[in-house]
Amino acid sequence: MVQLDQLVEGQQLPAHTKEQVTKVQLVKYAGASGDFNPLHTDDAFAQKIGLPGVIAHGMLVMGFLGEYVNKLAGDVAIVKDFKMRFGAMTVPNDIITCQGVVKKIYEEDGKQIAVLELFAEKGPQQIVGSGEAILQF
């Protein structure tokens, strides 16, 4: 567990590796999020538009980073702002690793703020999402 009050700018945060993405997971995410675009659940449909098969919802990857952020926030910090830019496609069997670096630490209205730079990658140099979170504690 990271001690938020001891973070320093430039510090690399412990990485978090997710279990392999599965097709069942994409079906579950479609149901939970309400995004039923067949691109994420129907291989035949995905192939018709030129892909080898289904691809993961971009928001599932952001969900992985969200999991990472609230893991770092622990029981003391609140997520004030969270954003992500989508990168390479994620497909079933990919293993996504979430990483972060402390970008900035400052105080505002008597509260500590930590700005974290975030990356989700499925292999070296294969970024599937990059973003930023602002934690308040």
Add this chain to the structure above:
Amino acid sequence: MELTHLVGKTSNLFIFQVDQRHIRQFAQAIGDTNPLYTDEQYAKTTVHGGIIAPPTFPVAISPDDNEEQFDLGLDYRRMLHGEQQFIYTRAIRPGDVLHCQLKVTDVYEREGKNGPMEFLVLDTEIADAAGNHVVTSRTNIIYRPLVAK
């Protein structure tokens, strides 16, 4: 720019009720086992004081009735989800009755590899029953030219 006329366009206001089961299913789909989303006793001991929804949960918020979907008349084949942002005043909690409205807040143009690309910023403003801001879900959509095959 092709999309400029859409700036300021707003959807109907709709109400979305947040239930514990939906939060749990959403966290499970992500594979996020943080007890903050499922275990009230644990969540009470945290800064949140009770169960909250995962930070990306606002994407699951849409009108119950499909016919109420916000139609901007865009070509879905040209749309690409470029960026997503959540700007929080407070976390979403089970039992929340959220008042939601979509609005096109910006349209701009950037030079891309294959010529100019248009971007559309779509905000979902989410407030509680008393009208206090909870979260803004900001979706940045890239509107690409359709390439003839």
